Amino acid sequence: MRLELGTFPVTRLAVGSPTGWSGGQLTVDPARLARLVLEDSRIRDVRVDLVEPGEDARIIHVRDVIEPRVKVMGPGHAYPGICGHPPDSVGEGVTFRFSGLGVLVASEVLPHIRRAVSAATDSLIDMSGPGAVTVYSTLRYVALTLVTQPDLELAEWNDGLRRAGHRVADDLASSLRGLEPPEPRIFSLAPPQAPLPRVVHVHTLNASMVPDIGTGVYGFTPHALPMLLHPNEILDGAIAGDMVVGYPGKCTWLHVNNPVLTALYARHSKDVEWVGSIIARTRWGALREKQLSAYQTVKLAQMLHAQGALVTWNHGGNDLIEVMLTIQGLEKAGIKTAFLTIESDIKVVKLSRELAETGSDEPPLLFSVPEADAIVSTGTLAPGEVLPRVSRVIGGDSLVFDQERPDARTPAAGVLDLEALSGAYSPIFGHFDNYGLGRQSYYDY
Amino acid sequence: MLRVGHYINQFFAGIGGEQSANLTPQGRDGPVGPGRALHLLLKDTGAVVSTLICGDSFFNERAAEARTAVRAWMEEIRPDLVIAGPAFAAGRYGVACAEVCRQAAELDIAAVTGMHPENPGLLVHKQAYVVPTGDSAADLARALNVMLPLGQKLASRVPVGPAAVEGYLPRGVRRPGARGEIGAERAIAMLVAKLTAQPFQTEIPVDKYEAVPPAPPIADLRHATIAVVTTGAVVPRGNPDHLKRCSETRWAQYTLAGRDRLSSDEFECVHGGFFNLMASENPNLVLPLDVLRDLQREGKIGNLLDTYFTTTGNDQRLIDCKRNGAEIAAAVQSAGVDGVLLVAT
Numbered sequence: 190m191r192l193e194l195g196t197f198p199v200t201r202l203a204v205g206s207p208t209g210w211s212g213g214q215l216t217v218d219p220a221r222l223a224r225l226v227l228e229d230s231r232i233r234d235v236r237v238d239l240v241e242p243g244e245d246a247r248i249i250h251v252r253d254v255i256e257p258r259v260k261v262m263g264p265g266h267a268y269p270g271i272c273g274h275p276p277d278s279v280g281e282g283v284t285f286r287f288s289g290l291g292v293l294v295a296s297e298v299l300p301h302i303r304r305a306v307s308a309a310t311d312s313l314i315d316m317s318g319p320g321a322v323t324v325y326s327t328l329r330y331v332a333l334t335l336v337t338q339p340d341l342e343l344a345e346w347n348d349g350l351r352r353a354g355h356r357v358a359d360d361l362a363s364s365l366r367g368l369e370p371p372e373p374r375i376f377s378l379a380p381p382q383a384p385l386p387r388v389v390h391v392h393t394l395n396a397s398m399v400p401d402i403g404t405g406v407y408g409f410t411p412h413a414l415p416m417l418l419h420p421n422e423i424l425d426g427a428i429a430g431d432m433v434v435g436y437p438g439k440c441t442w443l444h445v446n447n448p449v450l451t452a453l454y455a456r457h458s459k460d461v462e463w464v465g466s467i468i469a470r471t472r473w474g475a476l477r478e479k480q481l482s483a484y485q486t487v488k489l490a491q492m493l494h495a496q497g498a499l500v501t502w503n504h505g506g507n508d509l510i511e512v513m514l515t516i517q518g519l520e521k522a523g524i525k526t527a528f529l530t531i532e533s534d535i536k537v538v539k540l541s542r543e544l545a546e547t548g549s550d551e552p553p554l555l556f557s558v559p560e561a562d563a564i565v566s567t568g569t570l571a572p573g574e575v576l577p578r579v580s581r582v583i584g585g586d587s588l589v590f591d592q593e594r595p596d597a598r599t600p601a602a603g604v605l606d607l608e609a610l611s612g613a614y615s616p617i618f619g620h621f622d623n624y625g626l627g628r629q630s631y632y633d634y
Numbered sequence: 635m636l637r638v639g640h641y642i643n644q645f646f647a648g649i650g651g652e653q654s655a656n657l658t659p660q661g662r663d664g665p666v667g668p669g670r671a672l673h674l675l676l677k678d679t680g681a682v683v684s685t686l687i688c689g690d691s692f693f694n695e696r697a698a699e700a701r702t703a704v705r706a707w708m709e710e711i712r713p714d715l716v717i718a719g720p721a722f723a724a725g726r727y728g729v730a731c732a733e734v735c736r737q738a739a740e741l742d743i744a745a746v747t748g749m750h751p752e753n754p755g756l757l758v759h760k761q762a763y764v765v766p767t768g769d770s771a772a773d774l775a776r777a778l779n780v781m782l783p784l785g786q787k788l789a790s791r792v793p794v795g796p797a798a799v800e801g802y803l804p805r806g807v808r809r810p811g812a813r814g815e816i817g818a819e820r821a822i823a824m825l826v827a828k829l830t831a832q833p834f835q836t837e838i839p840v841d842k843y844e845a846v847p848p849a850p851p852i853a854d855l856r857h858a859t860i861a862v863v864t865t866g867a868v869v870p871r872g873n874p875d876h877l878k879r880c881s882e883t884r885w886a887q888y889t890l891a892g893r894d895r896l897s898s899d900e901f902e903c904v905h906g907g908f909f910n911l912m913a914s915e916n917p918n919l920v921l922p923l924d925v926l927r928d929l930q931r932e933g934k935i936g937n938l939l940d941t942y943f944t945t946t947g948n949d950q951r952l953i954d955c956k957r958n959g960a961e962i963a964a965a966v967q968s969a970g971v972d973g974v975l976l977v978a979t
Contacts, residue, residue: 305911307879307906386829398909449821451818453822455819461822461826497825497828499821501821506907506948527824529818530838532838551951551952553808554840557840562840563825564838565820569810592906594876612883614881625817626816626818629810629811629817630811630812631808631810631838632798632809632811632837633808
């Protein structure tokens with residue numbers, strides 16, 4: 190499977206017509222994008238904003254970020270299996286993409302959905318200042334603030350928002366057809382000339398217990414037994430997030446920009462032979478299900494003759510049980526593991542010295558097995574200070590920090606002391622670095 | 635001039651082995667035994683001004699007296715730095731050295747000890763700066779060469795770096811800090827090192843789990859009073875105390891009086907860690923009042939406490955778990971309960 194990925198870096202956004210990319214500048218026609226979005230009757234209103242890194246701006250009610258990608262040659266559609274895209278296997282041919290750009294969907298959670306889905310939390314992105322701690326503060330955005338019909342059921346609300354986002358992303362990416370990409374790159378898992386240790390990426394992904402939502406593979410979200418993906422499928426958008434849950438590891442932009450894939454490709458044919466990514470779903474309800482998923486993952490790795498496994502996960506608490514059972518099983522089968530993980534910094538919303546220090550009162554991992562002897566920690570992204578007042582707010586005007594008190598609203602433009610407002614859960618979009626984009630970690634003292 | 639106080643046991647003082655282990659604490663001017671090597675290492679930067687010697691049995695069996703003696707010695711000598719041991723694999727000596735470090739910390743005096751990583755002394759005072767050593771005095775010179783520079787750093791109040799950099803054992807404290815490469819690259823580098831038998835160091839050492847001894851069984855359930863405690867966040871409908879769906883810090887208690895089962899008109903489940911619709915439609919799935927009432931009627935349990943206790947277990951900080959657990963246990967105990975049915979989710 191050979192994929193040519195043509196990258197068009199975006200270094201400037203401008204309003205104008207027609208839509209197009211030239212020399213790093215992306216010209217966007219907001220009226221055209223608004224018309225496209227409003228073709229769906231589930232969307233009542235849309236506002237299109239352009240947002241740049243470093244701006245004195247806060248984006249709120251962030252539901253997902255999508256990197257515009259388009260298949261210009263080869264089978265299938267970028268982001269297959271969702272928004273009506275066919276489920277044809279992707280990963281071959283030529284795909285064009287914008288780097289440094291996201292189509293951001295912002296929409297306030299409907300009250301009945303907030304009541305029903307605890308993970309449908311409010312989130313925010315600060316584009317500068319002490320809250321600009323994640324990769325999402327470094328991107329340029331075409332931000333859509335959407336108002337939907339008020340009575341949409343969960344699945345319809347998710348689909349309506351997602352189609353709006355992907356419609357716009359498709360439209361922007363389509364403008365690249367016929368251009369010469371400034372940064373072309375070939376991705377293939379051609380076997381190395383001399384034998385190298387065979388490594389599998391065990392790519393565990395949370396599956397939501399709420400039907401129809403959460404991270405999907407080719408749009409398929411329910412719990413399922415493990416499957417094998419070629420990394421090029423992931424680069425073509427085979428793993429995509431929803432518009433509902435607020436947890437960081439489900440963002441659609443993140444999965445096509447997963448630094449683990451980049452790091453493994455950089456080592457392929459040099460230090461290791463990468464044999465693919467096993468997708469294993471997590472957050473099963475029963476121990477036997479957790480065990481079955483772990484054991485089948487190990488078996489697939491054995492059938493691939495893997496000698497090593499790089500294990501990642503993207504969300505959860507009890508999910509860690511099946512992740513750890515998988516690590517234990519792999520090690521017992523003689524497959525050496527390294528595990529890339531966040532720490533329990535879910536408890537650290539503001540990085541005061543006392544709250545940042547974990548270990549003595551808080552184990553860094555909720556659950557572990559003794560076989561997990563090679564772990565990389567992606568530390569904490571909690572800001573060290575309260576978030577200051579901002580002059581521009583995109584996505585709405587107030588935030589709900591406590592799902593159980595939806596009427597307690599905080600003005601979004603003001604000073605936000607996240608520790609006081611949010612307790613132990615950070616509302617910063619992408620506040621966990623699940624895949625090691627950054628250098629932050631923890632040290633034992 | 636750095637004033638160093640040195641703590642050693644009877645054996646290293648050359649007084650004797652097990653037969654002298656009851657030796658009472660006694661101070662000596664200047665260095666004794668391994669303190670002489672320490673003294674030489676200090677060169678002209680300082681001196682071992684006093685040595686406290688105590689028998690290992692004395693220190694462990696008459697702990698209060700030993701602590702008082704250690705404290706009196708430090709208050710008299712006012713050292714800038716206390717060096718304890720190293721104790722190597724000697725368990726009672728390790729416990730004494732850790733206790734000496736604790737006393738020093740309480741007086742705000744810098745202190746370092748050395749022990750084998752399996753010495754039980756490590757459990758006494760986790761915050762102590764402990765340099766890992768071999769299991770015998772054969773490692774003395776090397777150990778002192780690590781202990782002294784660390785102690786000098788602590789005494790000069792220069793911030794001390796991470797355990798792996800400075801050469802001490804992790805003290806149960808983790809602090810954020812950046813590393814050379816991004817996380818994804820470190821992970822594959824660690825895997826490659828492991829696959830090719832090169833050295834690597836995990837960034838999260840995995841702790842063994844603490845075993846909780848079970849309470850003795852109830853002799854006769856038919857005469858016992860049972861209470862229900864759940865981390866499943868079953869609350870009266872409307873969630874009057876606004877129990878959070880995750881990361882809760884509190885617990886709450888509600889009445890079961892006069893009810894045969896929990897109806898969905900009166901109760902709901904607000905736990906956010908699982909799809910709680912079924913539990914809200916039938917709260918007895920999480921808090922099995924229906925079955926408990928049956929058992930009560932059948933005489934299989936004596937009595938059921940009219941109050942139940944609940945919190946949201948989902949993503950609760952350990953520090954809050956411990957406090958909530960202790961508070962609920964105290965409430966249950968004062969209600970004269972013999973046994974608790976703890977329903978998790």
